Amino acid sequence: MTSVPIPIPSRTQFVLEGIKHRILTGQLTPGQALVETELAAQFGVSKTPVREALKTLAGTGLVVMNQYKGVTVRMVDADMAREVYDVRLLLEPEALRRTVRRQASLDAARDALTRADDASDTAERSLSNREFHRALYVSCGNPLLGRMLDEVRDQAALVSAVAWAADPSWEREASEHREILRLAQDGDADGAARALHAHIESFVRRAFPATQEEVGQE
Template identity: 35%
Template sequence: MRASDRAYATLLDEIQDGALPPGTVLGEVEQAARLGVSRTPLREALGRLAADGLVAQQSPRVTVVTPIDADDIREIFEVRRALEESAARLAAQRGDAAAFAELEREFATADLAGPDGREAYYRLIARFDRELDAAVANDYLTAALRTVRTHLVRVRRLARDNPERLTASVREHRLIASALAARDADLAAHATHVHLHNALTNILESIS
């Protein structure tokens, strides 16, 4: 892996998991030394993060992690809703019904109370997203979704834990997967819309 890729991956993880919270100053000299790379690959990594909208340059050698507030979250979900509802319709028409039926069964048996329950559920969602992307078979749409998901990881970390919401989310994903397995494009899009509405409402209530 190239030095710039390593630096990007590390900084991305740290921003998404909150180790580098909004407003953190990323000095070029300090970050290059901390990450064990020279300034050129660090600049490349910071440039990619800036393109993602996760950092902003304050001066030639100082970059900061961008803030995120309720208005930002609403805007992210506006884009997410347009993309994911379209993706659900396309996946229902083009996807592997058997693969989505298997995902539906896994959502039905997801155990959030287990020792690795929550992380296992997030891994299941990641698999669902990968299957959805493969079914859509549209590089432009999936590239746009990847950008939105980059921010969603960060947004999820801002919200307080809500066991009831996680349980509801499992049911919502199960319904979406079931609709995709049945090739019901209208139900898949509607179930996606309901899931996103509920997710946004919970996040905004959590940070208010």
């Protein structure tokens, strides 16, 4: 059987999604070098789509391009976590509040929570966690607000992946997710927003103690 070649316009997207998945599931770790020739061989493409994919990932903040050191997976530290989670604290609870007030469907959030509970490995849980949080804000009624949160979504997932590798806290976070969803489904917009704010804030404080006095204080 001959393999079906990937259409040229799709090659960059194919490589982009593949590299992103490896980063967000911990297969590629912060600081790890990303070599174009090696990635091209792994994905069965030329270096051109790899180069374009890496440029896009640099734009989203998942990788860093350096003239001398080449391309590496972005390092995660307290300052980086603080920047990303400051944005989430400012925007995500308000987006959820609006989602609830619009009585938008939260079926996608419920389904993502179920997948996280049933997940067999860390990678699957991580991806389900991202889907859960996006489902809370995607129907907020303000496309710009949703896009702004989408822009930090991958960076937040990278922070989470690093934190979970050091100190898995799935059960606690799953419990908090269930409470957030319960409040949202009950129509308690303010209560759901407060619970989400506390959830985001407590995670980054546990994972990066250096941010304890800083996150959410600006």
